[in-house]
Amino acid sequence: MAGTRKNLMKILKSLFVRSALLVASLSAVTLSTALAAGKVLTPTPLRGIWFEDSDMGQHLCLTYKLRQNGEHVPGAIVVSDVQIMKLREAHEDEILFVTKVEPATAAAWRMQALSDVFPYEAAKELKSFGLSTRNGKLYWSTPVVVDGKDTMNTDVFVRCI
Numbered sequence: 001m002a003g004t005r006k007n008l009m010k011i012l013k014s015l016f017v018r019s020a021l022l023v024a025s026l027s028a029v030t031l032s033t034a035l036a037a038g039k040v041l042t043p044t045p046l047r048g049i050w051f052e053d054s055d056m057g058q059h060l061c062l063t064y065k066l067r068q069n070g071e072h073v074p075g076a077i078v079v080s081d082v083q084i085m086k087l088r089e090a091h092e093d094e095i096l097f098v099t100k101v102e103p104a105t106a107a108a109w110r111m112q113a114l115s116d117v118f119p120y121e122a123a124k125e126l127k128s129f130g131l132s133t134r135n136g137k138l139y140w141s142t143p144v145v146v147d148g149k150d151t152m153n154t155d156v157f158v159r160c161i
Contacts, residue, residue: 039082039098040082040098040099040100040101041081041082041098041101042079042080042081042082042083042084042098042101042111043101043103043109043131045107045133046079046109046131046133046138047079047080047081048078048079048159048160048161049061049064049076049077049078049079049159049160049161050076050077050078050079050138050157050158050159050160051064051075051076051077051157051158051160052075052155052156052157052158053137053156053157053158056075057075057157057158058158060073060074060075060076060160061158061160064076064160064161065160065161072087072091073087074087074088074089075087076160077138077140077157082097082098083095083096083097083098083113084096084098084113088118091118092117092118093117093118094115094116094117094118095115095116095117095120096113096114096115096116096127097113097114097116097124098111098112098113099112099113099114099126100112100113104130104132105132107132107133107134108130108131108132108133109130109131109132110128110129110130111128111129111130111131112126112127112128112129113126113127113129114126114127115127127142128142128143129141129142129143130142130152136158136159137156137157137158137159138156138157138158138159139154139155139156139157140154140155140156140157141153141154142154
């Protein structure tokens with residue numbers, strides 16, 4: 001049993017390193033392209049792959065790491081240099097093209113992005129939201145109206161990679 005656990009830990013460590021290298025290499029390409037085009041960049045602490053802060057989110061993160069190929073896992077939030085993807089079932093993902101980033105504090109940002117949803121044919125919708133990081137968690141806050149009153153809805157995610 002101990003040998004199996006040790007082997008599993010080796011595999012997970014190897015997957016983490018490979019995934020981190022893949023994300024880093026993709027980030028380098030998009031970063032240089034984005035900088036050359038003068039695009040708005042997401043803050044570095046937000047970049048990575050995040051899952052809901054729950055037992056299911058932990059399971060989905062492990063599933064992602066075990067696949068070894070970066071394959072699509074619904075429920076993931078993928079933050080790259082210039083866009084954010086919310087991965088959904090049947091590849092009906094939402095893609096957010098970041099258009100504005102304003103720092104609110106050292107670890108919080110107000111952002112705007114054009115949202116494109118499957119089947120990616122309709123006009124893009126401009127969305128405003130706030131992202132912050134605390135204790136290794138990502139807090140995603142969106143404005144909502146409840147009973148005629150403006151309020152914020154916040155979802156919490158944990159970093160997978």
